[in-house]
Amino acid sequence: MRVIDQRLLALLTSCATTACATTTAPRGFLPDVAEAQTSAYGSWIDVLYEDQAGNVRVRGELIAMTPDSMWVLGGDEGWAIATSAIRGGQLAAYDSGGRDAGVLTALGTVSTISNGAFLIFTAPMWLIVGSSAAAAQSRVPLSDLTESGWSEISSFARFPQGMPPGMLLGELEPKPVAGG
Amino acid sequence: MLACAVLFIGGCTYRVVRTFVEPDEVATLDDRSPFLKAHLASGHVYVLSSWDVDGSSISGTGSLLDPNRGEVDTGFFTLPADSVRLFETNVQQRTWSGTALTVMAGITAAVAGICAANPKTCFGSCPTYYVADEGGRPLLQAEGFSSSIAPALEATDLDMLMRARPRDRRLEVRVTNEALETHVIRHTDILAVPKGGGDRVFVTPAGAFHETTQPGAPSRCTGSEGDCLAPLLDSDGLERFSLADSTDLATREVIDLEFTDIPAGELGLVIQSRQTLMTTFLIYQALAYLGNEASRWLAALEDGDGAREGAEGIGRLLGNVEVLVPAADGSWAIAGVVGETGPLASDTKVVPLTISQGEASSPLRIRLRLTQGLWRLDRVALVGMGPEVEPVRILPTSVFRDGAADPEALRVLADREEPLVTLPGDAYDLVYELPANPEAYEIFLEARGYYLEWMRQEWLAEENPLAAMMLVVDPAGTLRSLAPAFKLEEPQIENLFWNSRYARN
Incomplete structure (x- = not known):
């Protein structure tokens, strides 16, 4: 292979990331693993809850979480939701790096051209192991919203200690997102 | 990366x-x-x-x-x-994902390192030809002009497609460049030889096609290891080979065969063989010694001066597989020699014997003399030699590359004046139209051309003008001095070879 065909690389990346989980977080919102250690903002949450009008889906930064309430800030809007009304959803704590693992899998697969005839073994190994790893990695920072997981969910809120006394959602500014 | x-x-x-x-x-x-x-x-x-x-x-x-x-x-x-x-x-x-990817990167790097050290074990060599076997699976059945490592050594190579079983008149041959080499292919033709009333048609080392009859396996085989009969009975990929001598790579050994079922008429000995990686090791070592001078030395081959003599010296010392028959005085007489450079695809030839059934007493004894550790023998059979037959030469009717017709490649393969030049990774599918009733024909592949090895960075580190000169002036001494180095690599090379796709053919 004289030139690594960019289409091949894209195809391999696509294959490697096909099973990867995705989030609805805007580009640039989620910190990477290193940034997550210092970020003082809440994680991205996508919540489906039921009110008098039916099911409502809201998305935004998780501000705080208690056993009976959840506060979410999305852009200029904020919601205080009773946990008893939550029907589902997902929290993305940080950027998983799953796509990077997919790119790495594609590069690894291409790199097996250095393995000569053994490529027939190492290339499929890369695709199988790499795709599985990328898919698994993409799910690492994700948590489904279930009643038994409220405690874990709350640890990724802007205020893990709970909503500060007297604080109103309307007083809070959303996390600035580069380009977003 | x-x-x-x-x-x-x-x-x-x-x-x-x-x-x-x-x-x-x-x-x-x-x-x-x-x-x-x-x-x-x-x-x-x-x-x-x-x-x-x-x-x-x-x-x-x-x-x-x-x-x-x-x-x-x-x-x-x-x-x-x-x-x-x-x-x-x-x-x-x-996460475990990181561990898994790190392990994969480690495996790939390790294999890449092995391939860098022993490229031929991973990358094949020369134009490699794949033709469907009895089950329709692509099978490496021929390698073209393996010893033609420079334009001056351009040669024609004839390979029997032993396991080609075309089901109709369309025969597809895939030619690939799997090495860090430039392949210059003048032509790749199919020679279809009518079987007539014989069993199979084989070609002699001199290039004559003969019908053959009554193939018979040896009843006894004795080599340096003792009984060596089992690997030689069938063309099944199970091969008899030995390890090189630790002091002199030119050391020879003998294999004694006995046949009790002797066909009628003139006799011939069919030998299916290929080389081990010893030749590969020596070619690479020579290029490493030459280093930056390799291209000049290869160019010197064109001038027909001493460079060609030097290049051929080691080849002559290693020699081919000699077939010996009992002489009247009790000694052994050479009936012929057989052997083709290249470790990938087996080559099958028939050596006419200078004795016939009438002169042979049962059991018929035949001796093979060959360089120790250089040859892999898959099958040996005694056959009755039938008449010489003429092949039908067939040129490709279409050529495909990456699934699309390539009329330019077809043109150059047909007109003989311009070569088809391929680079690492290239693959062409050549289509031939066989005569009617194709099962009545034995199929051979004739390729002509040469190839150029790409110098590898790791070789330059071994540049040694004095050792390069000794290759030419003292090839026998070089084969002795390189024996320890080859013995160090021999087990690894062979293991890699057997675990590669080629070894499973």
């Missing part, structure tokens, strides 16, 4: 383990966390690095952020633990 990949893995395959600690438990804070967040009841938070716990107080350098995460203050802070509502630590942990 792999080095970058390993570094890349380090940054993308971790999880964050986040832990919260109440103020009255500050002694249990995880000191592996590079940062400490101290959440206040007001919604403010300290984000501290280089933090420390001293009894009931916390200190560290960092920032104080308000509830909107605006920076209120920076610097060194010391705060009582009980002024904090909740402490937060974050520790990175590698």
Whole structure:
């Protein structure tokens, strides 16, 4: 292979990331693993809850979480939701790096051209192991919203200690997102 | 790329383990966390690095952020633990994904390293030809002009497609360049030879096609290891080979065969063989010794001066497989020699014997004399030699590359004046139209051309003009001096070879 065909690389990346989980977080919102250690903002949450009008889906930064309430800030809007009304959803704590693992899998697969005839073994190994790893990695920072997981969910809120006394959602500014 | 990949893995395959600690438990804070967040009841938070716990107080350098995460203050802070509502630590942990990808990168790097050290074990050699076998599976059945490593050594190579079983008149042959080489292919023709009333048609080392009858396996085989009969009975990929001598790569050995079923008429000995990787080792070692002078030396071959003599000296010493028959005085007489350079595809030839059934007493004894550790023998059979037959030459009718018709490649393969030049990774599918009733024909592939090895960076490190000169002036001494080096690599080379796709053909 004289030139690594960019289409091949894209195809391999696509294959490697096909099973990867995705989030609805805007580009640039989620910190990477290193940034997550210092970020003082809440994680991205996508919540489906039921009110008098039916099911409502809201998305935004998780501000705080208690056993009976959840506060979410999305852009200029904020919601205080009773946990008893939550029907589902997902929290993305940080950027998983799953796509990077997919790119790495594609590069690894291409790199097996250095393995000569053994490529027939190492290339499929890369695709199988790499795709599985990328898919698994993409799910690492994700948590489904279930009643038994409220405690874990709350640890990724802007205020893990709970909503500060007297604080109103309307007083809070959303996390600035580069380009977003 | 792999080095970058390993570094890349380090940054993308971790999880964050986040832990919260109440103020009255500050002694249990995880000191592996590079940062400490101290959440206040007001919604403010300290984000501290280089933090420390001293009894009931916390200190560290960092920032104080308000509830909107605006920076209120920076610097060194010391705060009582009980002024904090909740402490937060974050520790990175590698996920299994990272471990898996690191292992894969390691495997790929290890194989790449082995391939760099012994490229032929991984990359094949020369134009390699794949033709469907009895089950329709692509099978490496021929390698073209393996000893033609320079334009001056351009040669025509004839290979029997032993296991080609065309089901109709369309025969597809895939030719690939799997090495770091430039292949210059003048032509690749199919020679279809009518079987007539014979069993199969074989070609002699001189290039004459003969019908043959009554193939018979040996009843006994004795080599340096003792009984060697089993591997030689059938064309099944099970091969008889020996290891090279540890002091002289030119050391010869003999294999004694006995046949009890002697066909009628003139006799011939069919031998299916290929080389081990000894020749490959020697070619690569020669190019490594030549280093930057390799291209000049290869060009010198064109001039027909001593360079060609030097190039052929080692080949003559290693020799081919000699077939010997009993002479009247009890000694052994050479009936013919057979053998083709190349470790990938087996080559099958018939050596006419100088004795016939009438002169042979049962059991008929035949001796093979060959360089120790240089040959792999798959099958030996005694046949009755039928009449010589003429082949039908067939040129490709169409050529495909990456599934699309390539009329230019077809043109150059047909007109003989311009060659088809291929580079590493290239693959062409050549289509031939066989005569009607194709099963009545034996199929051979004739290829002409030469190839150029690409110099590898690792070879240049071994540049040694004196050793290169000794290759020419003292090939026998060179084969002795290189024996220890080859013996060091021999087990690894052979194991790799057997585990590669080619060894399974």
